[in-house]
Amino acid sequence: MAMTYLEAVRETLRQEMRRDARIIIYGEDVGVRGGVFRATEGLQEEFGEDRVMDSPLAESAIVGTAIGAAINGLRPVPEIQFADFIFPAVNQIVQEAARIRYRSNGTFGVPMVIRAPYGGGIHGALYHSQSIEAFFAHVPGLKVVMPATPYDVKGLLAASIEDEDPVLFLEHKGAYRSIRGDVPDERYLIPLGEAEVKREGTDVSIISWGMTVNSSLKAAENLAKRGVSVEVLDLRTIRPLDTEAILETARKTGKVLVVHEDNLTGGFGGEVSALIAEHALFDLDAPIRRLAGPDVPAMPYAPSLEHAFLVTPEKIEAAAQELAAF
Amino acid sequence: MAKAKGKAAAKKQVDGGLSTERLHEMYYHMVMARALDERCWVMNRGGQAPFVISGQGHEAAQVGTTMAFDPARDFLCPYYRDLGVVLAFGVTPREVMCGLLARANDPSSGGRQMPSHWGHAARRIITGSSPVATQILHAAGVALAARVRGEDTVAAAFFGEGSSNQGDFHEGLNFASVHRLPVIFVCENNGYAISVPVSKQMAISSVAARAAGYGIPGVEVDGLDPLAVYQATEAAVARARGGEGPSLLDVKVVRLTSHSSDDDQRSYRTAEDLAAERAQDPIPRFRSWMESQGIWDDPQEQQLMTRIKGEVDDATEFALASPVPDAATLLDHVYAP
Amino acid sequence: MADVSEGLTPEVLMDMYYHMVLARVLDDRMWVMNRLGRAPVVYSSNGHEATQVASAFALDRGHDWVVPYYRDLALVLAMGMTPRDVFLHLMGRADDPNSGGRQMPAHWGSVDLKILTTGSVVTTQMMHAAGIALAAKLKHEPTVAMATFGEGSTSQGDFHEALNFAAVMKLPAIFLNENNGYAISVPARKQMAVPDVAARAQGYGIPGVVVDGNDPIKVFEAVRAAAARARAGEGPTLIEAKTYRFVPHSSDDDDRAYRSREEVAEAKKHDPLVVFEQELREQRLLDDTQHKAMLDRAKAAVDDATEFADTAPDPDPSTLGRHVYHEAVL
Ligand SMILES: Cc1ncc(C[n+]2csc(CCOP(=O)(O)OP(=O)(O)O)c2C)c(N)n1
Ligand SMILES: Cc1ncc(C[n+]2csc(CCOP(=O)(O)OP(=O)(O)O)c2C)c(N)n1
Numbered sequence A: 001m002a003m004t005y006l007e008a009v010r011e012t013l014r015q016e017m018r019r020d021a022r023i024i025i026y027g028e029d030v031g032v033r034g035g036v037f038r039a040t041e042g043l044q045e046e047f048g049e050d051r052v053m054d055s056p057l058a059e060s061a062i063v064g065t066a067i068g069a070a071i072n073g074l075r076p077v078p079e080i081q082f083a084d085f086i087f088p089a090v091n092q093i094v095q096e097a098a099r100i101r102y103r104s105n106g107t108f109g110v111p112m113v114i115r116a117p118y119g120g121g122i123h124g125a126l127y128h129s130q131s132i133e134a135f136f137a138h139v140p141g142l143k144v145v146m147p148a149t150p151y152d153v154k155g156l157l158a159a160s161i162e163d164e165d166p167v168l169f170l171e172h173k174g175a176y177r178s179i180r181g182d183v184p185d186e187r188y189l190i191p192l193g194e195a196e197v198k199r200e201g202t203d204v205s206i207i208s209w210g211m212t213v214n215s216s217l218k219a220a221e222n223l224a225k226r227g228v229s230v231e232v233l234d235l236r237t238i239r240p241l242d243t244e245a246i247l248e249t250a251r252k253t254g255k256v257l258v259v260h261e262d263n264l265t266g267g268f269g270g271e272v273s274a275l276i277a278e279h280a281l282f283d284l285d286a287p288i289r290r291l292a293g294p295d296v297p298a299m300p301y302a303p304s305l306e307h308a309f310l311v312t313p314e315k316i317e318a319a320a321q322e323l324a325a326f
Numbered sequence B: 001m002a003k004a005k006g007k008a009a010a011k012k013q014v015d016g017g018l019s020t021e022r023l024h025e026m027y028y029h030m031v032m033a034r035a036l037d038e039r040c041w042v043m044n045r046g047g048q049a050p051f052v053i054s055g056q057g058h059e060a061a062q063v064g065t066t067m068a069f070d071p072a073r074d075f076l077c078p079y080y081r082d083l084g085v086v087l088a089f090g091v092t093p094r095e096v097m098c099g100l101l102a103r104a105n106d107p108s109s110g111g112r113q114m115p116s117h118w119g120h121a122a123r124r125i126i127t128g129s130s131p132v133a134t135q136i137l138h139a140a141g142v143a144l145a146a147r148v149r150g151e152d153t154v155a156a157a158f159f160g161e162g163s164s165n166q167g168d169f170h171e172g173l174n175f176a177s178v179h180r181l182p183v184i185f186v187c188e189n190n191g192y193a194i195s196v197p198v199s200k201q202m203a204i205s206s207v208a209a210r211a212a213g214y215g216i217p218g219v220e221v222d223g224l225d226p227l228a229v230y231q232a233t234e235a236a237v238a239r240a241r242g243g244e245g246p247s248l249l250d251v252k253v254v255r256l257t258s259h260s261s262d263d264d265q266r267s268y269r270t271a272e273d274l275a276a277e278r279a280q281d282p283i284p285r286f287r288s289w290m291e292s293q294g295i296w297d298d299p300q301e302q303q304l305m306t307r308i309k310g311e312v313d314d315a316t317e318f319a320l321a322s323p324v325p326d327a328a329t330l331l332d333h334v335y336a337p
Numbered sequence C: 001m002a003d004v005s006e007g008l009t010p011e012v013l014m015d016m017y018y019h020m021v022l023a024r025v026l027d028d029r030m031w032v033m034n035r036l037g038r039a040p041v042v043y044s045s046n047g048h049e050a051t052q053v054a055s056a057f058a059l060d061r062g063h064d065w066v067v068p069y070y071r072d073l074a075l076v077l078a079m080g081m082t083p084r085d086v087f088l089h090l091m092g093r094a095d096d097p098n099s100g101g102r103q104m105p106a107h108w109g110s111v112d113l114k115i116l117t118t119g120s121v122v123t124t125q126m127m128h129a130a131g132i133a134l135a136a137k138l139k140h141e142p143t144v145a146m147a148t149f150g151e152g153s154t155s156q157g158d159f160h161e162a163l164n165f166a167a168v169m170k171l172p173a174i175f176l177n178e179n180n181g182y183a184i185s186v187p188a189r190k191q192m193a194v195p196d197v198a199a200r201a202q203g204y205g206i207p208g209v210v211v212d213g214n215d216p217i218k219v220f221e222a223v224r225a226a227a228a229r230a231r232a233g234e235g236p237t238l239i240e241a242k243t244y245r246f247v248p249h250s251s252d253d254d255d256r257a258y259r260s261r262e263e264v265a266e267a268k269k270h271d272p273l274v275v276f277e278q279e280l281r282e283q284r285l286l287d288d289t290q291h292k293a294m295l296d297r298a299k300a301a302v303d304d305a306t307e308f309a310d311t312a313p314d315p316d317p318s319t320l321g322r323h324v325y326h327e328a329v330l
């Protein structure tokens, strides 16, 4: 069935909640309101107030209590209303959830999925546009999932909920309504840590994750018309990371463009680049290139400035073209 | 307790409905906590244990609260000072010593965490960390899950009064009170956060006053009297099990040692203050109360001391002989297998 | 202590009322702009005007600091922000004095007006107010810092930490809670188990005062008293103004999903603009002619602001990378 990215989130939550009574959802406005983006619309009606709860406006509490609930046998899927507001909960995510298995020598675990809408291009300015993945990808014990398509949303969200460890599930706000795709009715899982080649090509590899995969695919399509064959690798999860897939595409085309919306410096693109440099340097025909959000604190509001920040298909196209010509 | 002294001298079935046996158990845990703690310091000064953080002075509070919980169905989220809590909930002296010496068979963390970062899956003690107050939210979450699952579990979080200034304290009490969760918040108020006296931590004299902001009971308790502590906790637990929601206990205790083996409290507390606290030691106080009740005497005390010394020696030897973690396990348990 | 209602001369009362009217007219216009597709998002002070205007008037404006939140249009107007400034901000223009078009609308800030710049992450501003008050205390200045925030924001850890910090250090701060009963869709009863935010003051050993947020005189008196207390070195006060938001949370919200039209209609019977207008009429400070003149004045100011901002330049994309760090003045 064709559906939007947002519908895929909602329908997967519904399907999983029907089959697993341990799943509870809570966060700000997720109940009656069905979430500010409508990701949980209708779920409270179907599953009741005990399983879909409005919580007080307190992110540390949302994550901290989800840790306790997970330890006591539930599968919490808390929502952080915007990824930008996850920072009050960093202590609970980084110092607690991600460390609990290791620090208890494997005797405790925190199976939970923190869902958070991220990303810009929606007039959200500094505090409703951020890409936060690099902060969290740095943390062993945490998994970071960033689907690009409705199909992947479903398989990855179900797999995240089944996972025994804490998962940060980042959904791009721009994708919610703009990205549509076919999603089978039946349940399926996409293992965390498996990248996917979303488009095959021979001249240049674009490696990306989340929403910028879609922009990269657009760029690749345009370039194809001009005879440039672009491969697009969608990492899908950045921790665990599919290093094999990264090295494979790098070796195949010899030219790599890493694309992300998060700020350039210290962004996850640096990790991907380092990996290739370490293991596939001599297979490269050109220096690795990174295209990312500029090093300003976050996306500004005025459309002129927001556009200047964004990693658009046009910018990707230009960068890939240049690389192809190297 | 002081009151009971005159009134109930003849009674054998004493306060809180605790049988003599349970009172002896209470005393045993308190004395064991003290003796183990003292041994930890010896090991530290002897260079065998890099770090010690003590519960000395908190024993009545810790054992008194813990005995009001049910080890078969409740969950505890203790903090680093809670040696008395974990002992009273079933952790053994051997296990404690293995933690102190970071042995592979330390049930808390297999030698990964600093000592006193308690956790014991089988004993329903949830792993704790170093950043203070985080466990308050975990306890609320445990209680939330219990309610969703229709289980008769009560959860408890233990923390110091300094930690009650953290945002997580507020968020935890608020969350639990809005959802009327079965959770008890136990503040072990020793008047200091390392060197900072309570007067510089908050502008109120009682942490219990904070309960008013959440619409839950806030109870000040004499934490040097294990029976007063037990009764207050038992009432709170009954309330929680009855679906009436959380309670905050402000249990006033003394801190008889420095904050940790890396601290020297003589640099920020006067000798008189320290001597005065020492005179309030809850252990001799409880012993003389039991004696006044005619349920304890010198031979029993002698016997207990011998038994405890034997157990502490055994625990120490056991831990010393236990294997250290294999360096090859460094990478284990980052994720589920 | 000085009489707390001292200074409420007829002129001041009329000026307060004007600012309330101005805020409402401006706010209505912003929604129009939004519906026309000219402003991507709007946050309103609609319903909160009495609390916001009166609290600003009770401060020593130009000297004291306010640390507002997105709801505070009327507050910043009363602090001296102009309708033109507000519209430049709404439309993200280069000359927006709040952020030069960098932030979403309603993210106030002006060094000149002593309005601290605000982010979107709720409740952080309470800490900043405590910090400003700390500096004032250490510098022996008679400055007061007032933070405002919604009742939902009181669930955040930062609320607790800020109040505790200010209380234990006896800082000259005022924490003004604008309790409108909702955090977006979440009603206050799901936010806290107590009916009054003010009850939380007990946990910090400071006064907690409940006032009718629809009554500007009551709010003025409460803030005046808190400011006097703060300046006398007696520490902070938590004031809870009971109010109501007559419109959805923002232009992206639809409040029909979570509250009945009857409830909103009932609340509107206590519209602070109506209540205060009646009060002024009873005091014979306001008649029909004056009322109309005042509305016309506000409308003219808003028309002017709309036109002015309409033709104002957008930020130059080449300025994207500026102000990440301090720029030395050449
Ligand atoms: C978030 C955090 N900040 C600072 C510390 C360092 N620290 C460890 S214990 C402590 C004092 C805690 O005092 P209190 O809560 O009163 O407990 P007590 O040690 O007195 O029992 C501090 C500041 C910490 N562990 N966590
Ligand atoms: C830390 C954080 N979490 C979530 C949000 C999203 N959010 C914006 S306003 C709001 C509700 C605030 O309610 P309240 O504090 O009562 O203020 P009101 O809007 O009612 O004046 C929420 C949840 C945010 N801005 N910051």
Ligand SMILES: [Mg+2]
Residues within 6 Å of the ligand: B160, B161, B162, B188, B189, B190, B191, B192, B193, B194
């Ligand atoms: Mg303390």
Ligand SMILES: [Mg+2]
Residues within 6 Å of the ligand: C150, C151, C152, C178, C179, C180, C181, C182, C183, C184
């Ligand atoms: Mg509100």
